[in-house]
Amino acid sequence: MDITLHVWRQKNAKSQGKMEVIEGKNISEDSSFLEMLDTVNETLQESGVEPIAFDHDCREGICGMCSLVINGEPHGPEYGTTTCQLHMRSFKNGQHIFIEPWRAKAFPILRDLIVDRGAFDRIQQAGGFVSVNVGSPQDANCIPVPKQDADKAFDAAVCIGCGACVAACKNASPMLFVAAKVSQLSLLPQGKPEREKRVLAMVDQMKAEGFGNCTNQYECEAACPKEISVEHIARMNREYFRAAALEESPKEGHGGE
């Protein structure tokens, strides 16, 4: 199939970017979206044009490295699918396809379609863990977890940290991402001791990174390639209010030690 791409090209973080038109010829409809870009890049290089830079790694939908807003939708038109798992059979011969990076103040563009998602790591560092030293914890079966809690925690734990929730949100809110970790750990007995501290610190960090807040449009859920439910945002909000109410001296600096 032949397609016409409109691709965001930007030299580096400081330079001005723009959409460029690039033709894609003889693309197999069985190829993935990223394989289509590989093919286009080979052609570009032959004609002396620098290839389109885009993030990718595992190409099986689990590492969370690939991104791309395709025709206005993060990870493209297929529900519950990362860009690397999107195939060209989802497009038509002759179609115009618009490809842009994630757009959010907290995700600065590094080049073309590549953005810096370091803010996500910093949110996790603020409290997305259970403080346990490596050594000799108790036998694993000493912590029974009711199956329904374990399953629910798992539904949140599948987050791949790709950032589609941010890209889909008009407020550039990462609430679904933050909630996935908060929800997972608040559902499990292992997460209970740090439950209040965690949610306050992660939400603080989210704000400090310049992300917006949630206004219940559910665009994130629709874009999430792992189909994580906004129910987890609701749980995080409950956790947050509970923690804020329980906090003895409400002032800045909940995080850290």
Added chain:
Amino acid sequence: MNLDAKIPSGPLEEKWEKHKFDMKLINPANRRKYDVIVVGSGLAGASAAATLGGLGYNVSCFCFQDSPRRAHSIAAQGGINAAKNYQGDGDSVHRLFYDTIKGGDFRAREANVHRLAEVSRNIIDQCVAQGVPFARDYGGLLDNRSFGGAQVSRTFYARGQTGQQLLLGAYSALNREISRGTVKMYSRKEMLEVVLVDGKARGIVVRDLVTGEIASHAGHAVILATGGYGNVFYLSTNAKGCNVTATWRAHKKGAGFANPCYTQVHPTCIPVSGDYQSKLTLMSESLRNDGRVWVPKKLGDTRPPDQISEEERDYYLERKYPSFGNLAPRDIASRSAKEACDAGRGVGPGGLGVYLDFADAIKRVGEDAIKKKYGNLFHMYKKITAENPYKSPMRIYPAVHYTMGGLWVDYNLMSNIPGLFVLGEANFSDHGANRLGASALMQGLADGYFVIPYTLPNYFANEKFEKVTNSDQAFKEAEGVVSEGSKKFLSIKGSRSVNSFHKELGKIMWDKCGMARTKAGLEEALVKIPKLRDEFWQNLKVLGGNESLNQSLERAGRVADFLEFGELMCQDALHREESCGGHFRTEHQTEDGEAKRDDGNFCYVGVWENKGVGKKAELHKETLQFENVKLATRSYK
């Protein structure tokens, strides 16, 4: 080359306990004076960095991805083995040890493997304490499934994404240490040189993949946890970024490369569909718990599967290996698939595929139960092939998946270069010639959580360290080499892309050094690879510059290393005149087509010393001693 494995004395079961006591410790107050460099943030690297940081060492951790959470451990699907015997089905540390030695076709070190089996139990405890959501049964306790090469259920799992959950556990432990300031994380940095001072590994040189800036980092030890080299085949189940660069550059600095020819070809992957293909996708081995592998009995039978009756099907694994059936180990299942396809009984386009059929299981337990167990895998299969595996059988074919070879390490996981430690898939130590399913996650975490935190302090306590900083001459020289390398790639200005060279190399490797290898084929590859490498250095085309994000330039460095490494792999495969595990030499097989080992001549680890590009590497041997198991012909019948 000194290849003293430093295996502790005493009975097998007591070696590790005894060694832990014999090793020296570092006082908590002194730990922060030691700088540790960890390269790689997968299961082995993240767990090592987090644990050493937790102990109080001053750790720097590097990864080439945008976040440590992206490392390819994340893609592991099926599970992690541990000798917990929660199912009461006869498992024990000794049985896991024995299964692993046998699965590896008696080409691994007994003491290492036994230690691995011992600490396997601690890993599960540790991960559960971190909040890793393993599968549980209705009583709230941990569930298990079965994997290839074992007759017990010892595999812990988290749906079909166990690697993801374990890596996110290690990543969260790493995040805790980053927040406490004991680990400094460097993302989008690629290690391009190991720096030696007075013969010891004292630092690394990295290139910032966003700005192109080259920087040195000095330390008291360097830990490489940089994964395997499966991408030498171009098409593999590895992530696109996986490469041999870190270990290869350490090898060129003197580290011995052990058993490079031991490659694991995984039997259940989605078949290749066209030229544009950039990677192959694994369908977890766990599917073989419920899926039955078959091909039509008739040659060239192109009827759809539902029109082929039971009598006309050959469930060849069940037929050939009745006691293990569809759960035969990977090397055996892969070769059997190749055999069936070579005989003209393959299915799908090009006849390069076999069926993995769930119809019986769905009839037995219902579609819902199958969906609960393997939902994400079925979903992925459907995405890629546009076929519905609930209705018609999956088509699968073997693909390169894991590499058992790697840098040589002693019992303490230190290479022959003092201060250079190698963990996880990057080392050679625990899987012999074939790795059993669900053992890679086990080894990565064993090395990082439970081995290096004991052996590294012992190295520190026994060494005297000169003061070294990253502005010393050795670092400046290494930086010069790295920056010259980048300039060289950009100055060739030829006409072929990096990718085209990588593809061509991959084809040579797959044809001549893949599932079945012959003397003639390997000799041919050894002529073709240097020729391709010469062309690479004369005709490569890399656009753009060095001072910016330049993905073609990054790949050029990795492919250049693969073009050297591929030659060593073929050389190793050519010299090993036997078949064992993932190394199958057509000349050496039994009458019924099984691998035929030669214990008299090849019961050793083949360790290669680099002599320069285009020069034949020198072979050194570490003889394997088997004191606790009897070398036997592997049988899964």
